[in-house]
Amino acid sequence: MHAISLPPGEFGGDGIERLFTNRLDPGAHPYYETIATLRVSSHFVIRRDGRLLQSVACSVRAWHAGRSIWRGRESCNDFSIGVELEGAETVPYTGAQYRMLVRLTRALRRRYPIVDIAGHSEIAPGRKTDPGTAFDWTRFRRDLGPSS
Numbered sequence: 001m002h003a004i005s006l007p008p009g010e011f012g013g014d015g016i017e018r019l020f021t022n023r024l025d026p027g028a029h030p031y032y033e034t035i036a037t038l039r040v041s042s043h044f045v046i047r048r049d050g051r052l053l054q055s056v057a058c059s060v061r062a063w064h065a066g067r068s069i070w071r072g073r074e075s076c077n078d079f080s081i082g083v084e085l086e087g088a089e090t091v092p093y094t095g096a097q098y099r100m101l102v103r104l105t106r107a108l109r110r111r112y113p114i115v116d117i118a119g120h121s122e123i124a125p126g127r128k129t130d131p132g133t134a135f136d137w138t139r140f141r142r143d144l145g146p147s148s
Contacts, residue, residue, distance in 0.1 A: 001083055001085070001117065001118065001119045001120065001130075001131050001135070002042065002064060002082060002083065002084045002085065002119075002120045002130050002131060003084070003085050003086075003087045003088060003089050003120075003130035003131040003132055003135070004016055004042075004045070004084045004085075004086060004087075004130075005086060005087060005088050006019060006029075006031070006032075007029045007031045007032070008031060008088070009088050009091075011047075011048050011086055011087070012047075012048065015028070015029070015032070016045055016084070016086060017045070017053065017055070019035065019038070019040065020040065020041045020042060020045070020055040020056075021041075021055065022039060024036050039063060040063045040064065041055050041056050041062040041063050041064065041082075042055055042056065042062050042064040042082035042083065042084045043055065043056045043057075043058055043062045043064075043081045043082050043083065044081070044082070044083045044084065044104060045083075045084045045085075045086060046083065046084070046085050046086065046097050046100050046101055046104070047086045047097075048086050048087070048094050048096070048097065049094070049096055050094070050096030050097055050099060050100040051100075052100050052104060056082075058081055058108070058111075058112070061077050061078060062077065062081075062082045063077055064077065064080075064082030064084070064120075065077045065080060065082065065120070065123055065124065066124060066127070066128075067124060067127065068123040068124045069123060069124075070116070070118060070122070070123045071116070076123050080123075081108060081112070081114075083101065083104065085097055085101070085131055085135070087131070087132075087134065088132070088134070089129055089130050089131065089132020089133060089134060089135075090132060090133060090134050091134050092134050092136075093131075093134060093135060093136070098136070098139060098140060098143060099143075101140065102140070102143045102144050105117065105144055106144070119131050119135065119137075
């Protein structure tokens with residue numbers, strides 16, 4: 001689970017999709033010059049209005065985790081599905097985002113043997129802090145219900 005906004009703190013533009021498809025124009029915003037050479041991706045993005053976008057097929061590795069470890073296993077990109085929430089770590093996520101995240105997680109659980117759901121901060125502690133303090137894990141887990 002991740003958080004992203006491009007430019008930082010701004011919502012609704014096409015920067016996220018452009019970043020994840022390697023089409024970010026470094027001249028479109030001063031911040032983009034600092035990240036234009038990154039080659040990153042995520043399987044899914046959930047926009048503020050709850051729209052779900054898929055950048056990478058779940059059967060293909062996405063580049064969302066970076067240097068990471070989970071339960072003793074390194075390189076989380078090799079065995080995880082990345083979900084980005086359009087947001088900022090200290091800005092509350094929307095009800096539409098939580099609803100779509102629950103729907104997506106349930107669908108992924110039906111298709112894949114998902115054991116854990118973790119934040120970027122948990123797989124890359126000290127390096128990443130998203131989805132941040134604004135993400136309500138209690139609400140998400142309550143709305144998700146028991147794993148099936």
